[in-house]
Amino acid sequence: DAPSGKNSTVLGQSKIYWGEDKDDRIFHAGVKNMLVKIIRDGYVEQERLCDYKADGAKAIGNATEEEYQFVTSVLDEQLITEAVVREGSTTGENARAMTKREL
Secondary structure (H helix, E strand, O other): OOOOOOOOOOOOOOOOOOOOOOOOEEEEEOOOOEEEEEEEOOEEEEEEEEOOOOOOOOOEOOEOHHHOEEEEEEEOOEEEEEEOEOOOOOOOOOOOOEOOOOO
16 A cells, blocks of 8 residues: 555545555665565565665765665666755755655
């Protein structure tokens, strides 16, 4: 089920599964060997192994490699992991974490 809350309880309307909505994202930092799987009808549709070092984490300023942030999502029907970047002072409650591709 899509965590975006966009599924309807009305009978006859199509169901949205995780990864079909652009807002379905997993944010993570400092994970080692985290396996993300999309399972539909009892079968693994796709999977991605996330590891902060293999994904290219860097120590920046006083932040360690373990604090480097990533987002895993579905793009063109493939699970991908991208680094989270921030342009200028984009922090606070209305900030949306974005990747270079999204900028």
